[in-house]
Amino acid sequence: MSRSYTATFFVYFAGIVEFLGSLAFSCGIFLRLSSAGLALYLLIATFLGHHFSLGFIWANRGGGWEFPVLWCVIILSFTVIKPMLFTIDEYILKNFKLLKFLKKIIEF
Numbered sequence: 001m002s003r004s005y006t007a008t009f010f011v012y013f014a015g016i017v018e019f020l021g022s023l024a025f026s027c028g029i030f031l032r033l034s035s036a037g038l039a040l041y042l043l044i045a046t047f048l049g050h051h052f053s054l055g056f057i058w059a060n061r062g063g064g065w066e067f068p069v070l071w072c073v074i075i076l077s078f079t080v081i082k083p084m085l086f087t088i089d090e091y092i093l094k095n096f097k098l099l100k101f102l103k104k105i106i107e108f
Contacts, residue, residue: 017041025075028087032108035078042072 021041024034046052046068055064084090089106092098098106 014041014045025078028089030105030108031084031087031089032079032082033105035075036108039072039075039079042068042075046072 017037018041021034021038024030025038046065049063052065054061056066084093093103093106
C-alpha cells in the first residue's frame with residue numbers, strides 16, 4: 001500500500017518539476033538555475049527509465065539513451081553559456097533593484 005503512495009507522489013512530483021521547469025526555462029526566469037535543474041531531472045529520469053541499459057540508438061524498442069542525453073546537453077548549454085540577452089532575468093537585473101540573494105540566484 002505504501003508503494004502506491006510512493007508512485008503517486010513521484011508522478012505528481014515529476015509533473016510539477018516538468019511543468020514549472022519548462023515554464024521558467026521558456027520564459028527566461030531563473031534561466032540558468034532552471035536549465036541546471038531540468039538537465040539533472042532528465043538524467044535521473046533517463047537512468048530510472050533504464051534507457052542506459054537499452055543501448056545507444058533511440059529507435060530501439062524502448063528507446064536508447066542518446067536522445068535524452070542530447071537534450072540534456074542542449075539544456076546544460078544554457079547553464080554554461082549564460083544567455084542573458086533575451087531573458088526576463090536580464091530585464092529584471094537592469095530595471096529593478098533586487099535583494100542580494102535574488103541577484104545571486106539570477107546571476108548564478
